[in-house]
Amino acid sequence: MSEVKAINLALQGGGAHGAFTWGVIDHLLESPRVRIEGISGTSAGAMNGVVTADGLLEGSEEIAREKLESFWSAVSKAALLSPIKRTPLDMWMGNWSLDYSPGYLTFDIFSRVVSPYQFNPLGIDPLRDIIDSHVDFERVRACRYLKLFVSATNVRSGKQRVFRREEMDLDAVMASACLPFLYKAVEIDGEAYWDGGYVGNPALFPLMEECDSRDIAIVQINPIYRDKVPRSAAEILNRMNEITFNASLIKEVRTIAMLKRLIEVSDSDLECYRDTHFHRIDAEDTLHSLSVSSKLNAEWLFLKHLKQQGRRTAERWLDEHFDALGERSTLDIDTVYM
Numbered sequence: 001m002s003e004v005k006a007i008n009l010a011l012q013g014g015g016a017h018g019a020f021t022w023g024v025i026d027h028l029l030e031s032p033r034v035r036i037e038g039i040s041g042t043s044a045g046a047m048n049g050v051v052t053a054d055g056l057l058e059g060s061e062e063i064a065r066e067k068l069e070s071f072w073s074a075v076s077k078a079a080l081l082s083p084i085k086r087t088p089l090d091m092w093m094g095n096w097s098l099d100y101s102p103g104y105l106t107f108d109i110f111s112r113v114v115s116p117y118q119f120n121p122l123g124i125d126p127l128r129d130i131i132d133s134h135v136d137f138e139r140v141r142a143c144r145y146l147k148l149f150v151s152a153t154n155v156r157s158g159k160q161r162v163f164r165r166e167e168m169d170l171d172a173v174m175a176s177a178c179l180p181f182l183y184k185a186v187e188i189d190g191e192a193y194w195d196g197g198y199v200g201n202p203a204l205f206p207l208m209e210e211c212d213s214r215d216i217a218i219v220q221i222n223p224i225y226r227d228k229v230p231r232s233a234a235e236i237l238n239r240m241n242e243i244t245f246n247a248s249l250i251k252e253v254r255t256i257a258m259l260k261r262l263i264e265v266s267d268s269d270l271e272c273y274r275d276t277h278f279h280r281i282d283a284e285d286t287l288h289s290l291s292v293s294s295k296l297n298a299e300w301l302f303l304k305h306l307k308q309q310g311r312r313t314a315e316r317w318l319d320e321h322f323d324a325l326g327e328r329s330t331l332d333i334d335t336v337y338m
Contacts, residue, residue: 004032004033004034004035005033005034005035005213005215005322005325005326006034006035006036006037006212006213006215007028007034007035007036007037007213007215007216007217007279007325008036008037008038008039008040008147008207008211008213008215008216008217009024009025009028009036009038009039009040009041009049009216009217009219010039010040010041010045010202010203010204010207010216010217010218010219010249011039011040011041011042011044011045011046011048011049011202011219012042012043012044012045012197012201012202012218012219012220012221012222012245012249013041013042013043013044013045013046013176013177013195013196013197013201013202013245014043014044014045014221014222014245014295015043015044015295015296016044016075016294016295016296016297016298016302016303016306017044017221017222017283017287017290017294017295017306018043018044018045018047018048018221019072019302019303019304019306019307019310020219020221020283020286020287020306020307020309020310020313021044021045021048021219021221021310022048022068022072022303022306022307022310023306023307023308023309023310023311023312023313023314024219024281024310024311024313024314025048025052025068025310026065026068026069026307026310026311027310027311027314027315027318028314028318029052029061029062029064029065030061030065031318033318033322034318034322034325036052036146037146037147037211037212037213038146038147038148038149038206038207038210038211038213039052039053039146039147039148039149040148040149040150040151040162040202040203040204040206040207041148041149041150041151041176041202042150042151042176042195042196042197042200042201042202042203043176043177043195043196043197043201044177045202045219046150046151046172046173046176046177046196047071047131047173047177048068049148049150050131050135050137050140050148050150050168050173051064051067051068051071051134051135052064052067052068052146053139053140053143053145053146053148053165053168054067054134054135054136054137054139054140054143055067055068056143056145056146057139057140057142057143057145058136058139067134070134071130071131071134071135072303072307073300074130074133074134075127075130075298075303076298076299076300076303078126078127078130078298079298079299082103082298083102083103083106083107084098084101084103084104084107084296084297085098085101085103085299086098086101086297086299087100087101087102096290096294096297096302096305097290097291097293097294097297098291098293098294098296098297099234099291099293101293104293104296108293111181111182112181116180116181116182116183116184117184120183120184123183123184125174125183127174127177128170128174131170131173131174132170135170135173137168137169137170140165140168141165141166141167141168141169143165146165147164147165147206147207147210147211148164148165148168149162149163149164149165149202149203149206149207149210150162150163150168150172150173150176150196151163151176151196151197151199151200151201151202151203152172152175152176152178152186152193152194152195152196153193153194153195153196153197153198153199153200154191154192154193155180155185155191155192155193155194156191156192158199159199160196160199160200160203161175161191161193161196162200162203162206163176164206171186171187171188172188174186175188175193175194175196176193176195176196177195178193178194178195179194179195180194180195197244197245197248198244198245198248199248200248200249200252201222201245201246201248201249202249203252204216204218204249204252204253204256205252205256208256208276214275214276214277214326215276215277215279215325215326216276216277216278216279217279217280217281217317218249218253218278218279218280218281218331219281219282219283220246220249220280220281220282220283221282221283221287222242222245222246223242223283223284223287223288224242224246224250224284224336224337226239226242234291234293235291237292238291238292238293241292242292250337253278253333253337254333254337256276257333257334257337260274260276276329277324277325277326277327277328277329277330278329278330278331278333279317279321279324279325279329279330279331280330280331280336281313281314281317282313283309283310283313285309285313286306286309286310286313
């Protein structure tokens with residue numbers, strides 16, 4: 001029997017695009033070759049992480065996979081009553097984006113001129129109810145099979161807050177996914193928090209400092225490079241969104257790469273940084289043609305499509321790079337992030 005290798009996952013946020021990450025986790029949980037030791041997630045990545053932790057403590061990898069399926073199915077069912085849907089023409093043409101959806105366009109304009117403190121003063125959030133009904137946070141906090149880290153942005157200081165598994169609760173997860181133009185800031189211990197993607201999408205340092213495995217696989221669902229210069233208002237906003245939510249990750253990876261070089265030169269004993277191996281499971285091929293609006297498309301067909309793409313990508317990545325785990329990085333940082 002081949003060796004089982006432990007890996008850590010760094011999961012980006014990205015709304016419905018998080019279903020791609022669901023597929024990645026689903027395959028890794030199914031594979032007998034790897035074991036997930038730690039997860040650092042933001043927004044949808046955080047949700048995938050807590051659902052996985054809950055399922056692992058409840059019984060097994062198979063139960064974790066079932067829990068993830070149930071969670072994303074509930075997200076899709078909740079969206080059935082939403083006016084934000086694809087047009088019949090988009091459905092006919094196989095276009096998953098919502099750029100021409102009257103509901104999406106109305107909502108997009110409305111959210112840019114009216115604060116959520118005005119249009120949603122009661123803080124109604126169906127996603128909060130879904131998480132609450134699908135995750136037992138007492139189990140998550142007790143799940144010693146998985147180290148879990150969730151990032152949020154402190155509104156007042158602009159600094160990153162990382163919630164560890166031992167302090168995980170519903171508010172921490174919702175803070176990590178709190179887009180400020182959609183929801184009121186989440187208050188935790190007298191501090192207000194927004195989406196963690198602004199300062200850590202996701203945070204890498206907890207995986208290096210607090211996990212035994214030296215292998216970190218970044219599951220990246222926000223495209224880094226675009227061939228075309230955006231010209232329309234929608235294209236410009238889409239590209240700004242992608243750049244913003246990749247900036248913190250790129251900055252952290254660059255800093256770590258520089259630190260690794262300095263440690264090697266100075267012969268420092270900071271092994272957790274020096275010996276870290278980086279890998280990347282990306283959704284470039286799957287999501288490159290999709291606009292930001294598709295992050296709000298929670299149709300079951302779309303979510304299942306993303307899941308299958310995530311599974312295939314993870315399977316291909318594992319087949320190609322399994323031997324490198326524990327030995328070397330497969331991510332060329334200088335090419336991808338520099």
